[in-house]
Amino acid sequence: MYPGILYLDGEQSTCPDRMQSRQAIAGDEKKLFCFRCGNNIPHLFAKTFSGILYCRNCLMMKRVEKSACLHYLEAKEDDRIFFTRPLKWAGKLSVAQRKGSDAVVSAVERLEPLLLWAVAGSGKTEMTFRGLEVAFEHGMRVCFASPRVDVCIELLPRFQEVFPDVPLVCLYGDSEGRFQGEQFVIATTHQLIRFYHYFDVIFIDEVDAFPYAKDPFLEYAVRKAKTENGTEIYITATPEKAWQDECMKGIRQHVKIPARYHGHKLPVPEAVWIGDWAKRLKKKQICKKVLNWIQKQRQNDKPILLFFPKIEVMYEVKEVLEQAGYLKIETVHSADKERKEKVERFRARETSILLSTTILERGVTFTDVQVAVFGSEGVVFTEAALVQIAGRAGRKATHPTGEVTFFSLWSNTGNETRY
Numbered sequence: 140m141y142p143g144i145l146y147l148d149g150e151q152s153t154c155p156d157r158m159q160s161r162q163a164i165a166g167d168e169k170k171l172f173c174f175r176c177g178n179n180i181p182h183l184f185a186k187t188f189s190g191i192l193y194c195r196n197c198l199m200m201k202r203v204e205k206s207a208c209l210h211y212l213e214a215k216e217d218d219r220i221f222f223t224r225p226l227k228w229a230g231k232l233s234v235a236q237r238k239g240s241d242a243v244v245s246a247v248e249r250l251e252p253l254l255l256w257a258v259a260g261s262g263k264t265e266m267t268f269r270g271l272e273v274a275f276e277h278g279m280r281v282c283f284a285s286p287r288v289d290v291c292i293e294l295l296p297r298f299q300e301v302f303p304d305v306p307l308v309c310l311y312g313d314s315e316g317r318f319q320g321e322q323f324v325i326a327t328t329h330q331l332i333r334f335y336h337y338f339d340v341i342f343i344d345e346v347d348a349f350p351y352a353k354d355p356f357l358e359y360a361v362r363k364a365k366t367e368n369g370t371e372i373y374i375t376a377t378p379e380k381a382w383q384d385e386c387m388k389g390i391r392q393h394v395k396i397p398a399r400y401h402g403h404k405l406p407v408p409e410a411v412w413i414g415d416w417a418k419r420l421k422k423k424q425i426c427k428k429v430l431n432w433i434q435k436q437r438q439n440d441k442p443i444l445l446f447f448p449k450i451e452v453m454y455e456v457k458e459v460l461e462q463a464g465y466l467k468i469e470t471v472h473s474a475d476k477e478r479k480e481k482v483e484r485f486r487a488r489e490t491s492i493l494l495s496t497t498i499l500e501r502g503v504t505f506t507d508v509q510v511a512v513f514g515s516e517g518v519v520f521t522e523a524a525l526v527q528i529a530g531r532a533g534r535k536a537t538h539p540t541g542e543v544t545f546f547s548l549w550s551n552t553g554n555e556t557r558y
């Protein structure tokens with residue numbers, strides 16, 4: 140058993156003296172409470188065929204039943220390891236990034252909460268490096284949590300590279316890594332529910348400009364996973380309204396890292412649920428919401444850049460759009476020999492809709508282009524890719540805004556891809 144994590148019955152190999160246990164689900168049937176995930180919503184509990192009550196909300200982390208216990212060891216002060224200058228990074232921060240970095244360092248030193256309000260693509264990971272170093276120098280235990288698995292997977296090698304000596308594990312639904320008392324944990328926000336009184340600092344990368352709505356139980360999970368004096372640092376491009384108000388009133392500690400070079404913010408993508416689009420495409424149909432969006436842009440004479448997870452999907456959608464009367468359409472992908480010419484024709488407005496794989500996600504600028512992703516849940520659309528795609532809109536100072544829409548198989552409330 141390792142301190143700081145909750146074990147289910149049978150998961151603890153030995154029973155050390157210090158082991159403590161508590162009931163997983165408390166209360167009676169009218170007022171249930173799952174200690175592990177914080178669920179207290181009646182319809183998020185269910186019964187098995189044999190009548191055993193369990194929590195549906197954290198089912199993906201193995202079922203907890205009413206009679207189950209959670210076992211844990213309290214993390215001890217003398218388990219801490221103190222590192223000397225663990226950060227091995229030769230990179231340089233921009234002036235704006237330094238402002239963010241200094242605020243993170245100060246929050247870590249004082250164990251005070253912080254909102255790092257940073258526009259997507261502003262280099263937020265680099266802004267955490269110095270704060271992490273200070274934390275490890277003080278022997279603190281740190282978690283970096285993101286709602287998205289792909290973000291965690293991308294972060295692992297980056298943090299391993301800059302903190303080569305700090306034991307680090309990356310935890311997500313089917314991760315190879317298993318928690319073995321590491322001082323530094325990268326985890327999906329879902330994994331936080333397994334921890335108890337362990338972290339001194341929890342970074343929460345909300346990625347909330349993207350099709351992943353805020354987890355209603357996240358606050359509980361963070362509170363439970365941190366130590367009594369621990370703190371949390373939220374990193375987000377678009378804080379919720381209440382938080383923005385608190386920042387304005389000066390009651391929420393925050394640092395705001397501004398905008399892109401022309402002073403306007405990155406367009407905030409809108410997530411639109413379109414259901415099982417693959418099934419529809421088989422019948423040569425696409426969701427009305429997509430067609431309406433295209434129609435709206437074309438009525439305003441805006442060029443459209445539409446991204447796809449796969450080449451075949453792109454061709455199928457092209458066919459449907461042509462049937463719907465859109466004729467000035469072209470497709471590009473990495474092996475397309477005419478790619479350059481097609482991009483030029485789109486830039487010259489000879490074509491009005493350009494369909495693309497992720498090949499055009501970076502490096503291209505089109506004036507006043509409106510951007511959408513079809514099937515944004517696809518694995519190719521990592522956070523980094525979606526940030527780049529969103530960045531295609533509003534690049535020109537003359538047209539600094541633009542719509543960005545992510546059409547997705549999942550609805551915002553779906554947890555399917557999030558643990």
Ligand SMILES: [Zn+2]
Pocket residue numbers: 173174175176177178194195196197198203
């Ligand atoms: Zn639960």
